[in-house]
Amino acid sequence: MKIGVFVCHCGTNISHTVDVEEVAKAAAKLPNVHFATTYKYMCSSPGQALIADSIKEKGLDRIVVSACSPSLHEKTFRKCLEEAGINPYLVEMANIREHCSWVHSDRAQATKKAIELVKLSVAKVSRSKPLSKSFIPIEKRVLVIGGGISGIQAALDVSFAKFPVVMVEKEPSIGGKMAKFDKTFPTLDCAACILTPKMVGVAQNKYVTMHTFSEVVEVSGHVGDFTVKIKKKARSVDLKKCTGCGACYAKCPVKVTSEFDEGLGKRKAIYVPFPQAVPNVPVIDRNACLWFTKKTCGLCKKVCAIGAIDYDQEDEIIEEKFGAIIVATGFKQFDHSVYGEYGYGKFKDVVTGMHFERMANSSGPTGGKIVRPSDGKEALDVVFIQCVGSRDEQKGVPYCSRVCCMYTAKHATLLREHNKNAQAYVFYIDVRAAGKNYEEFVKKAQDEYGAVYLRGRVSRVFEKGGKLIVRGADTLSGSQIEIKADLVVLANGLIAQDDATTIAQMLHIQYDKNRLFTEAHPKLAPVETITSGIFLTGACQSPKDIPDTVATASAASVKALGLMVHDKLEKDPLVARTNNDLCSGCKACYLACPYSAIEMVEIEDRKLKRKRMVSRVIEGVCAGCGNCTAVCRMGAIDVEGFTNRQIMRQIEAL
Amino acid sequence: MSALGTDSMKDDKKMAADGGFEPNIVGFLCNWCSYAGADLAGTSRMQYPPNVKIIRVPCSGRVNPLFILKCLMDGADGVLISGCHIGDCHYSEGNYYARRRFAVLKNFLEYIGIDPRRFQMSWVSAAEGDKWAKVVKEVVEDIRNAGPNTISAEKK
Amino acid sequence: MKYAYYPGCSLHSTAKEYDLSTKEVASALGIELVEIPGWACCGATPAHLTVQSLSIALPVKNLLQAKNMDAGDVVTCCAACFSRLKIANHFMETETEKRKEVEGIVGERYEGEVKARHFLEVLTKDLGLDKLKTKVAKELKGLKVACYYGCLLTRPKGVTGIDDLEDPRLLDDLMGTIGVEAVKWPYKTECCGASFSLSKTEIVLKLSGDILEMASDEGAEAIVVACPLCQSNLDLRQGMINKKLKKSFDIPIFYFTQLVALSLGIAPGKLGFDKHMVNPVKLLKKKGIIA
Known part of the structure; x- marks a missing residue:
C-alpha cells in the first residue's frame, strides 16, 4: 500500500494559520504513507496534475487530499484519480480549512489539529476498497395511478415524449373531481370545456393505455423495474364491443342515487356516470341490478344489439412492468357530519360545496338552478360557511385546505349569476386568496356580486318555519347575528382518500399524520418521494387548486421522463451490502431501513447443508444512510465508503 | 469487536497538554446537517476550541454504539454525536433511531461508571454554523471539567 | 342499586321538588340513595371563576367523603354539581401538577377513582329504559x-x-x-x-x-x-x-x-x-x- 498525502495551502486560506509544511512532514511519517507534499492550490489544474503525476511516478495507490470540505471537491479529486488510472473511491479528504484553519487562530494548535485530521483520513483510506458504479436497467413505461386532472395531465405530458403510459382509475370514467365542477376560479371557465378535451386526448392517445374501473393491488420491485398488479373490476359490459349508444340505460328500470351528482340526482343500475364520460361505456352496479340481485329483468342484455352486455364477466388481475410511477390519487371531501352545530349532516338544505357545483351545472340534477334540496324551491338567501373541517384541530384537520376561500367566492358569484335576486352571506375566519388574480376575484364577488362577508364562526344552524336559521358571530362589529337562510353551503375541506395509507404502504412511500403523502423534501423535492422512481402530483400530497395540480403533474412527468430517457440508471456505489456468511437473518436491518431497500431472501448454506434466510440490499433503492449497519448485531451488513473497518481504524488513529 | 474489524486495542495515549488539561474529543457528524453546519462555521470564520476531531458519517443513525465505547476505551476524553434536527433527517428517520439508541447508551454509560458528560449529542442543521461553534465550546468545557479519561489506563 | 347521593344546595332549597321527586322515583324503582354525610358546596359558579384549585378541591372533598362511605358511585341531580364533579375528576385523572396541588389542599391522595353520575344516566343507562x-x-x-x-x-x-x-x-x-x-x-x-x-x-x-x-x-x-x-x-x-x-x-x-x-x-x-x-x-x- 502506497498512500500519497497532498496538503493544500489554499492560497493563504490554510497556510495562514496551519503550517502546511509541518503537516506534510508529519504525514510522511504515518504508516503506509509513501509520499507527502504541499501545493498552493491543489484543486487547480497544476495541482491535480501534481497528484496524477505522483500516482504514476511513485506508484501511489491511495490518496489523501488535505484541503477543504469534501462537499466542495471530493468529486474533483475522484475524477482526478480516475483519470490517473486508479479507482476513484480510493481518495479521502482531510478538511483542514473549514474545520481547522478558518475556525482556529493559534498556529501551533491549528497545525496540531490539522495533523490529527490528516491522520484520520490516512487511517480511513488505508481501509478503503476499490468500488465500481452499478447500473440499473430501466423499463421504459410509466404508471399513472389516478385519472383525475392530475393523472390526465401527467399521462399527456409523458406521452408527448413518446413513452408508453398506463393510467389506472378506480371509477368507471376518468375525469375525477374536476369533471363534477361547474366553473373554475378565477376565470369562471366552464370546467367541462377545459377538461373534456384532455380526457378525450388521453383516450385517443396511442401511447396511453387506460384501465378504468380498476385498481392497483400490488407493487413490488424498485426504480426502473416495478412490477405492478392491476385489478380490472368486472364492468359487465364489453369495452371493445360497446358503442355507447345508451339503449341499455334508457331501458333499465332500476333507479338509484347518483354518486356523481352527490346524491342530488338519480342514475340507473346500468349507467355512465356523466354524459361526457371517458370511456363512454356503461357499467353495471351489481348491488342494484335486478339480474344480479334477483336473477330477473335482463332488459339491458335484450336491448343491446351488439351483445356487449356480459353478466358473466369476472374481476381480472393483470401484471405489468414499469420504470416509474406517478401517484395522482387525489383527495376526498371532508365529511361534515361531525359538526353538531351544522346539524350533523341531517338537514337537507345544508349542503356542501360539491353539491353547489352540481346544482350550478346546467347538465346537473337541477338543470342549473340553485334550489333547496328539501322542497326544490329556488334558494334566495344562501349562507356560505368557510373552514368546515379545515383549520380545526378538534373535529377536523389542522391545515388550511387552500381552495375553499376561492371556491366559495366562486359560488357567491355564480349564485348571483344564476339569480339576480339571490343574496350570498359568507362566514369566514380569514380570506386566503393567494394566487394570480385570486384576491381580485374575491373582491369582485364582494363588490360586483354583492356577497356579504362576515368575519366569524357559526355557532348553530337550525330549522325553523321552513327556513334555516344561521346564528353566528360577526367579530368585526362584535355582535351576534342571525340569518334566515334558504340554503347553507359548507366549504368542506380537502382530506386524504380513505385508502391513502393502504396505497402508501403498497408503494413504500411515506404519509404524514393527516395521511397525505409526504414529498422527499418540502422545498427542493416537492414531487418526489423518498422511494426513487415514485412521484407525487395533485391533492394526494396536499390540497391544491387546479393550476397547482396541473403544474405538479407536469413536474412529476419531467421527473419520470428524466428516468425514461436513460437506458440504465447509474448508481453511486456508496450503498449497503450484506455479508451472507455473517448474516443471521434476524431482520433488524430490514425493519430499520427507512427506504424498504432491504429484502429477505433464502440462500442455500453449503456448510449447514440447508436453506436459510439472509438480508439482501436492493442497490437501486438503497440511499447509503447506514442505519442498517448500526442495528446489525453480527456486523454482517456494512455501508460502502463508511465501513465499520474504516471508522474503527479512524478511531484508533486518534 | 472483531466483527467490526478491529485488529488490536491501541495503547493508552494521554494527551499531555502544556499546563492545563486539553481534552481529546471525537465528533461523529452526519454528512447532511451537522458536517455542513461545521463547514458553515468555517466559512463564517467562527472561532471555537480545536479539541473536537470530526469523523464524517452519512447519518447519525449510522453510528454504532460500539464506536463510542471504542473511543472511550481507546482513551478519548469525550465523544460528541451531532445530526440533523429531529424531523429533518436527510434519510427521513435515521436520527430518530440515533436519538433512541443513544439515550439508552447514555444511561448505560452512567450505569457502568462513566461520567455521562463524556458522551454528548446535539442537533445542528446545515444553517447553524453559530450553533456548532457554541456546541463545541460547551462540550469542550464540560469534558474539561470532567477531567482526563482514565478508563484506558485502568484497562492496563 | 346503591348510590352515594349528592343533592347540592339547590335541591335542599329552591329545587326542593326536584329532591322530593328524585327520592320518590328512586324508592319506587328500588334504587337506594344514601345522602353523603356532611357534604359541602360543589364549587359551582363562583369558585372556578376565582380560584381554580378551590373549584377542584371542593368537589374532590365531596367525592372523598363518598369514597369513605362505600356506597358506590356518586349521583347528583343538579347539572352544575354534575359538571363540577366531572371536571374535578378530569383534572385529577389527567393533570398531575394540578392533582398534587389539590391533594395538598384536601390532605389525601385522590386520582379520580370515585365516579360521578347524573340521575338521568342512572335511569336511562344503569337501570335502562327497557x-x-x-x-x-x-x-x-x-x-x-x-x-x-x-x-x-x-x-x-x-x-x-x-x-x-x-x-x-x-x-x-x-x-x-x-x-x-x-x-x-x-x-x-x-x-x-x-x-x-x-x-x-x-x-x-x-x-x-x-x-x-x-x-x-x-x-x-x-x-x-x-x-x-x-x-x-x-x-x-x-x-x-x-x-x-x-x-x-x-x-x-x-x-x-x-x-x-x-x-x-x-x-x-x-x-x-x-x-x-x-x-x-x-x-x-x-x-x-x-x-
Whole structure:
C-alpha cells in the first residue's frame, strides 16, 4: 500500500494559520504513507496534475487530499484519480480549512489539529476498497395511478415524449373531481370545456393505455423495474364491443342515487356516470341490478344489439412492468357530519360545496338552478360557511385546505349569476386568496356580486318555519347575528382518500399524520418521494387548486421522463451490502431501513447443508444512510465508503 | 469487536497538554446537517476550541454504539454525536433511531461508571454554523471539567 | 342499586321538588340513595371563576367523603354539581401538577377513582329504559314537551361524556318511554343565562325568553329540564319575560323526575307541584294525567 498525502495551502486560506509544511512532514511519517507534499492550490489544474503525476511516478495507490470540505471537491479529486488510472473511491479528504484553519487562530494548535485530521483520513483510506458504479436497467413505461386532472395531465405530458403510459382509475370514467365542477376560479371557465378535451386526448392517445374501473393491488420491485398488479373490476359490459349508444340505460328500470351528482340526482343500475364520460361505456352496479340481485329483468342484455352486455364477466388481475410511477390519487371531501352545530349532516338544505357545483351545472340534477334540496324551491338567501373541517384541530384537520376561500367566492358569484335576486352571506375566519388574480376575484364577488362577508364562526344552524336559521358571530362589529337562510353551503375541506395509507404502504412511500403523502423534501423535492422512481402530483400530497395540480403533474412527468430517457440508471456505489456468511437473518436491518431497500431472501448454506434466510440490499433503492449497519448485531451488513473497518481504524488513529 | 474489524486495542495515549488539561474529543457528524453546519462555521470564520476531531458519517443513525465505547476505551476524553434536527433527517428517520439508541447508551454509560458528560449529542442543521461553534465550546468545557479519561489506563 | 347521593344546595332549597321527586322515583324503582354525610358546596359558579384549585378541591372533598362511605358511585341531580364533579375528576385523572396541588389542599391522595353520575344516566343507562318501561303504571299520553338539557350537562367535550354534545337524546328517549311526546327543537343545549339571574337579569330574560319562544313555536306545552338553575330561570322569570317581551307564555317547567314519578303512579301530592311559579297542575289536569 502506497498512500500519497497532498496538503493544500489554499492560497493563504490554510497556510495562514496551519503550517502546511509541518503537516506534510508529519504525514510522511504515518504508516503506509509513501509520499507527502504541499501545493498552493491543489484543486487547480497544476495541482491535480501534481497528484496524477505522483500516482504514476511513485506508484501511489491511495490518496489523501488535505484541503477543504469534501462537499466542495471530493468529486474533483475522484475524477482526478480516475483519470490517473486508479479507482476513484480510493481518495479521502482531510478538511483542514473549514474545520481547522478558518475556525482556529493559534498556529501551533491549528497545525496540531490539522495533523490529527490528516491522520484520520490516512487511517480511513488505508481501509478503503476499490468500488465500481452499478447500473440499473430501466423499463421504459410509466404508471399513472389516478385519472383525475392530475393523472390526465401527467399521462399527456409523458406521452408527448413518446413513452408508453398506463393510467389506472378506480371509477368507471376518468375525469375525477374536476369533471363534477361547474366553473373554475378565477376565470369562471366552464370546467367541462377545459377538461373534456384532455380526457378525450388521453383516450385517443396511442401511447396511453387506460384501465378504468380498476385498481392497483400490488407493487413490488424498485426504480426502473416495478412490477405492478392491476385489478380490472368486472364492468359487465364489453369495452371493445360497446358503442355507447345508451339503449341499455334508457331501458333499465332500476333507479338509484347518483354518486356523481352527490346524491342530488338519480342514475340507473346500468349507467355512465356523466354524459361526457371517458370511456363512454356503461357499467353495471351489481348491488342494484335486478339480474344480479334477483336473477330477473335482463332488459339491458335484450336491448343491446351488439351483445356487449356480459353478466358473466369476472374481476381480472393483470401484471405489468414499469420504470416509474406517478401517484395522482387525489383527495376526498371532508365529511361534515361531525359538526353538531351544522346539524350533523341531517338537514337537507345544508349542503356542501360539491353539491353547489352540481346544482350550478346546467347538465346537473337541477338543470342549473340553485334550489333547496328539501322542497326544490329556488334558494334566495344562501349562507356560505368557510373552514368546515379545515383549520380545526378538534373535529377536523389542522391545515388550511387552500381552495375553499376561492371556491366559495366562486359560488357567491355564480349564485348571483344564476339569480339576480339571490343574496350570498359568507362566514369566514380569514380570506386566503393567494394566487394570480385570486384576491381580485374575491373582491369582485364582494363588490360586483354583492356577497356579504362576515368575519366569524357559526355557532348553530337550525330549522325553523321552513327556513334555516344561521346564528353566528360577526367579530368585526362584535355582535351576534342571525340569518334566515334558504340554503347553507359548507366549504368542506380537502382530506386524504380513505385508502391513502393502504396505497402508501403498497408503494413504500411515506404519509404524514393527516395521511397525505409526504414529498422527499418540502422545498427542493416537492414531487418526489423518498422511494426513487415514485412521484407525487395533485391533492394526494396536499390540497391544491387546479393550476397547482396541473403544474405538479407536469413536474412529476419531467421527473419520470428524466428516468425514461436513460437506458440504465447509474448508481453511486456508496450503498449497503450484506455479508451472507455473517448474516443471521434476524431482520433488524430490514425493519430499520427507512427506504424498504432491504429484502429477505433464502440462500442455500453449503456448510449447514440447508436453506436459510439472509438480508439482501436492493442497490437501486438503497440511499447509503447506514442505519442498517448500526442495528446489525453480527456486523454482517456494512455501508460502502463508511465501513465499520474504516471508522474503527479512524478511531484508533486518534 | 472483531466483527467490526478491529485488529488490536491501541495503547493508552494521554494527551499531555502544556499546563492545563486539553481534552481529546471525537465528533461523529452526519454528512447532511451537522458536517455542513461545521463547514458553515468555517466559512463564517467562527472561532471555537480545536479539541473536537470530526469523523464524517452519512447519518447519525449510522453510528454504532460500539464506536463510542471504542473511543472511550481507546482513551478519548469525550465523544460528541451531532445530526440533523429531529424531523429533518436527510434519510427521513435515521436520527430518530440515533436519538433512541443513544439515550439508552447514555444511561448505560452512567450505569457502568462513566461520567455521562463524556458522551454528548446535539442537533445542528446545515444553517447553524453559530450553533456548532457554541456546541463545541460547551462540550469542550464540560469534558474539561470532567477531567482526563482514565478508563484506558485502568484497562492496563 | 346503591348510590352515594349528592343533592347540592339547590335541591335542599329552591329545587326542593326536584329532591322530593328524585327520592320518590328512586324508592319506587328500588334504587337506594344514601345522602353523603356532611357534604359541602360543589364549587359551582363562583369558585372556578376565582380560584381554580378551590373549584377542584371542593368537589374532590365531596367525592372523598363518598369514597369513605362505600356506597358506590356518586349521583347528583343538579347539572352544575354534575359538571363540577366531572371536571374535578378530569383534572385529577389527567393533570398531575394540578392533582398534587389539590391533594395538598384536601390532605389525601385522590386520582379520580370515585365516579360521578347524573340521575338521568342512572335511569336511562344503569337501570335502562327497557326495565323502566316495565315499571310504568300509566303512560302520560297526550303531553307534548320540549326536552331542555341546558349548557352544562353535555359539555365540555370529552369531560361529562353523558350524551352527544350538540344533539343529546337521553331526555327525549326517557320521555318517549313514559309516553310523553318530545318535540323536535333546536335549543336543547342553549344557555338559559344561568346565575346571571341575580346579577344581570336582563341577559336571563333575553336568553330564557328565546328558549320559551322556540319551545312554544315548535309546539311544546311544557319544558322538561334536568337542572335546577334552568328550571328556576324558565319558571321563576317567566312572568318578567312575558312583561318584557309582551308575551303570555304559560309553560310549566317540569323536572324529568316529576313526570317519571307520575308515570310510576306516585301521587302528585308528593312531587312538590305547589312549589312551581307557573302552575303545572292545570296542564296535567287538562291532559287527564292527574285528577
